[in-house]
Amino acid sequence: MRALPANFILGAVLVSIVVGIAALSLVWTPWDPTALNIRNKFADPSDAHWLGTDQLGRDVVSQLMAAARNSMAVALIAVLAGGAIGVSLGLLASALGGWVEDIVMRLADLGFAFPALLFAIMLAAVFGPSLTNAVMAIAFINIPVFARVTRASANQIWTRDYVAAAQAAGLSRFAISRDHILPNIGAAVIVQATIEFAVAILAEAALSYLGLGAQPPASSWGRMLAEAQTLMYLAPQLAIYPGLCIVVAVLGFGLLGDGLRDITDPRLSRARAA
């Protein structure tokens, strides 16, 4: 057994911290994250308020914790939804080949023409800004990513002998995709999902910062930064903490994804070490 790669370990530690704090916020935060206390605004860090309070006297630590939960929830829903659709399309393209494959892959190319931001802008213009629209936009950009990864990996598996054997045994293309292809591309999909989780956290933060995501009073790191930016001369510290949280979360999932790839694809990591 080789030692686990350093990026995997560091990523796993950071992810555990962020996910742990998000989970903890479901049952406990030091204060109610939305409770106002104007008389105690801009309080310095103290035993009661570990990182002080903001312009409305809300406890910063509690808000950061609630924002972690929201960020994880958005990323989870967006990656699961986009991933499920993308993987299905990729499997379909690989199983049927021919013009179906062509169309799916052309559509996947098209997806890259729309960054999440443009998609969210359109949804916000038509329906008004909301966290739901942000989730839909992030899920949408995940579809082509997963469709490509799935098709590329699945096409390799379709050439294996055991798939030929399954075909000879009379299994349908659908059954082969479900029983033989999907389990064998799981690793590649999970690696991609971990990396996309980091991308989704970053996208949610940016959309909420721009006012296209979480709406008041929901806590979000991006929205906290947008509010803090207007108070930079008064309380610069408020513009620091939410950003650090974003970096820790994104770095954690990014490193974890890289680490998982190194573990599941030893050929790559050896080439990288050479």
Next chain:
Amino acid sequence: MGYFLLRRTAGFIATLLVVSLVVFGIMNVLPGDPALTILGLDATDDALAALRTQLGLDAPVHLRYLSWIGNALQGDLGQSHSFRVPVSGLIAERLPMTISLAVAGMLLTIVIALGLGIGAAARHGGPGDWGVMFLSQLGIAIPAFWLSILLVLLFAVKLRWLPPGGFPGWSDPVAAMRALLLPTIALALVQSAVLARVTRSSALEVMRQDFVRTARASGLSRRRTLWRHVLPNALVPIITIVGMQFAALVTGTIVIENVFYLPGLGRLIFQSIANRDLPTVQALVMLFAAIVVTANFVVDLLYVVIDPRLKARA
């Protein structure tokens, strides 16, 4: 070459058409009444009907699409609701800001990334290499808007060297450059983190090849080998990423303009969303998507110019 060019151009035009269908579809066919969105819930039925007629909403949807595309090809992007002027005029006023930001950001990205990437590859495995890799990992995780806020905190709030945002106009070039300095750096630092990585790994790949050893053995200096022989051969993956990054930079300006209150297309989009100005939003989203698609197309063509071997495969 002719056939290749024809195929790629046809694909490019087809992609643009489908993109325009998607934009038009989302903005017009999804459930929702633009007239109601613009006027609000307390609008009278007469006002709604009048606005629908003015927007051409009573025409069948396929005719509306065709007239939108037809007009757009002639430079008519429709009428802005909130500004009550043609959208094309609004865009023309603000395009120089967005283009300057994107181009300056791209140039700075390339300078930083090639320098760091080649430098790291030359010191492969050493502390300099690790430092660059660490910085680039960090750069990928930092949101551009937070980096901007940090730059403002340091250079505008604390040191007071540069303005925290806003734009004084092009009439005073020095003030204009000062206003654009932080936004450009914020755009470039994040993108160069990605590009430095690609440059490094691409250069390492080339450095393993025989002709590099031959060049060194024939007495060329290390520096000269790197820049004259390694870099040109490492360019294909670098160009791919640069093309994708130009697209990312252009959409990145949407965020950066809003952080620094710069009067470009990105601010215009958000003003238009706030004003419920759907024709303007539709035109701008189409413009940004078209820039992304065009950047990818140009990259495809550049491949062949840089590496004619790819033509056979294309």
